[in-house]
Amino acid sequence: MSTTTVDTPAEVSKQRSSHAPRRVRRRGENSRAGSFVSHGILIVACLIALFPIVWLIFLSLGPDKDDYLHPGGIWDKMSFDNYSFVLQHTAFFDWLKSSLIVSLGTTVIGVLIASTTGYAVSRMRFPGYRKFMWVLLVTQMFPVAVLMVPMYQMLSDLQLIDSYLGLILVYCTTAVPYCAWLLKGYFDTIPFEIDEAGRVDGLTPFGTFARLILPLAKPGLAVAAFYSFLTAFGEVAFASTFMLSDTKYTFAVGLQSFVSEHDAQRNLMAATAVLIAIPVSAFFYLVQKNLVTGLTAGGTKG
Numbered sequence: 001m002s003t004t005t006v007d008t009p010a011e012v013s014k015q016r017s018s019h020a021p022r023r024v025r026r027r028g029e030n031s032r033a034g035s036f037v038s039h040g041i042l043i044v045a046c047l048i049a050l051f052p053i054v055w056l057i058f059l060s061l062g063p064d065k066d067d068y069l070h071p072g073g074i075w076d077k078m079s080f081d082n083y084s085f086v087l088q089h090t091a092f093f094d095w096l097k098s099s100l101i102v103s104l105g106t107t108v109i110g111v112l113i114a115s116t117t118g119y120a121v122s123r124m125r126f127p128g129y130r131k132f133m134w135v136l137l138v139t140q141m142f143p144v145a146v147l148m149v150p151m152y153q154m155l156s157d158l159q160l161i162d163s164y165l166g167l168i169l170v171y172c173t174t175a176v177p178y179c180a181w182l183l184k185g186y187f188d189t190i191p192f193e194i195d196e197a198g199r200v201d202g203l204t205p206f207g208t209f210a211r212l213i214l215p216l217a218k219p220g221l222a223v224a225a226f227y228s229f230l231t232a233f234g235e236v237a238f239a240s241t242f243m244l245s246d247t248k249y250t251f252a253v254g255l256q257s258f259v260s261e262h263d264a265q266r267n268l269m270a271a272t273a274v275l276i277a278i279p280v281s282a283f284f285y286l287v288q289k290n291l292v293t294g295l296t297a298g299g300t301k302g
Contacts, residue, residue: 053277060270068266082271092272094247095254098164099233100279102250105168106232110175111224115217117176118183119209123195133184136177144237147173155242162244170242171232179224186220187213222287229283251276 059067062074063081086092117136121129151170152161160166190213198208214221236252243249249257251272258269 056270057274060267060274062267065263065265065267068270082267083275086268086272086275090257090268090272091246091249091254092275095249095251096279098243098248099250099252101164102167102171102239103229103232105164106171106175107225107228109168110172110179110228111221113172114176114179114224114228115183115214115221116209117180118185119187119213121180122184122187123192133181136180139173139177148237148241151238152241161242162248164248167239167242168232170238171228171235174235175224175228175231179227182224182227183217183220186217190216222289226284226287230280233280 058074059071060082061078061080062068062071063077063079067074120126121133151173155161155166155170158166160169194212194216195208198212203211233250234252235250236256239250240253240256243253255269255272255276258265258272
């Protein structure tokens, strides 16, 4: 006589769990400890990056020019008096107008020249096209002190000293070479078949560039525009040399007015620096959708 044993549901589930395969970590997947460490490092890096900005905003709320020496005392007397003084009793809005004219002018002219240059070198094989790009790169190797005198002489001969156009052209000499290299690499990632399709449809080379290539190159153009804008917005040496009128100072030069030989109004300088960051942040918001893509796409093809 044989006996049959029947396992209960609890015993069956226990047996299945004992024989269930252990979860295998996929290749490239971090463990919990690794994920914790990586997130911790990222948090520390973000705090380090944000600390100067937070500290600047904190100092701008101190009403006295020497509060930066005793920052702990700012907590008891925080106010927006520095911002009120800068907006009402300085040439802040003249600096804003000059900075926007110069920065936006540099962005438009610089990106236009750089995009056509990069496209020509990417698509056309004219004699010396490789050397031409290297010449553009060599122009970035000269320090500002060496370029100051010849540029001043040329602008003086053209009667462009103390003019927005003169300063825009000077900034384009810095922005265009880098942006041309950047956009050339981005245009290389766009298939040649698109140009051929444009010719089949009867478009001229410029029509193909304007109607087919440029819409596809928005990420690269966004990076070039952002670089050109920042180049002109934060530059000091050329602006302080070529702009002679107080009403034509840019923000970078206007900040220097808070520091003299015997005095330094660092509270007002901090408040102005915070206000200066607003236009840059607004411009970054406009181009940020395409910025990350443009920064990485140009290096995917040699």
